Amino acid sequence: MDPFAADLGPLPGGRSGQSFLATAGDEVSVVRLWAEPDRRGAEGYAIEVALLTLLRGIVPVPEVREVRRPVGDMPALVVTTFLPGERLDVLLQDLDDDGQRRVGDGLGRVLARLAGVAMLRGGEFRDGELAIEPFPPGERTAGRAVLVHGELTAARVLVDPVSLGVTGILDWEAAHAGAPGDDLATVLEWAPSPLADAARAAYESVWA
Numbered sequence: 001m002d003p004f005a006a007d008l009g010p011l012p013g014g015r016s017g018q019s020f021l022a023t024a025g026d027e028v029s030v031v032r033l034w035a036e037p038d039r040r041g042a043e044g045y046a047i048e049v050a051l052l053t054l055l056r057g058i059v060p061v062p063e064v065r066e067v068r069r070p071v072g073d074m075p076a077l078v079v080t081t082f083l084p085g086e087r088l089d090v091l092l093q094d095l096d097d098d099g100q101r102r103v104g105d106g107l108g109r110v111l112a113r114l115a116g117v118a119m120l121r122g123g124e125f126r127d128g129e130l131a132i133e134p135f136p137p138g139e140r141t142a143g144r145a146v147l148v149h150g151e152l153t154a155a156r157v158l159v160d161p162v163s164l165g166v167t168g169i170l171d172w173e174a175a176h177a178g179a180p181g182d183d184l185a186t187v188l189e190w191a192p193s194p195l196a197d198a199a200r201a202a203y204e205s206v207w208a
Contacts, residue, residue, distance in 0.1 A: 034076040038173050045076035046128030051172045059110050060168045085158030085167035092154055097194040102164040104195035108202025110166050111184050117147040119177035132177050148182045150174030
């Protein structure tokens with residue numbers, strides 16, 4: 001798909017002015033422009049692409065279709081598949097306790113798979129090779145390091161409204177190499193009890 005030949009519209013819930021829904025015939029994609037560096041600096045787009053490529057088949061993330069490096073005044077551009085599902089922060093208000101438990105079970109299993117992506121050390125990713133800049137001494141505890149999403153709010157989780165399965169984990173800007181269980185701890189902060197308890201149980205069935 002040529003993103004500039006497709007019909008572009010705003011992506012619901014996307015970054016204003018940076019993420020767009022591109023439609024060309026029956027093909028739907030997401031186009032993201034890196035008009036300004038994100039918290040990771042000029043290599044933010046390359047880190048994002050590397051993470052999505054690494055995680056494909058491990059957790060539900062978009063497939064990268066095209067990458068264009070920044071040239072002159074043209075910013076970096078990344079085209080990915082469009083993931084189905086509704087944002088969990090929107091869907092959650094309509095879920096009964098059983099529905100919350102089903103979502104929590106699926107989310108806990110996704111978190112367990114993510115916690116299995118081992119890293120050599122804790123720190124921030126600094127380039128598209130996922131080289132790690134270690135945290136300053138004493139900033140984070142020592143121990144086993146894994147890939148951590150870093151901002152796993154309900155708005156960054158997509159769920160099928162019928163099956164209640166998790167269909168996507170979005171927005172990896174805060175991802176880093178950190179401690180196992182960090183993402184689960186984030187979920188437990190915002191999730192209502194039925195969802196939180198199911199997520200914890202599913203996670204601990206893998207990582208007791």
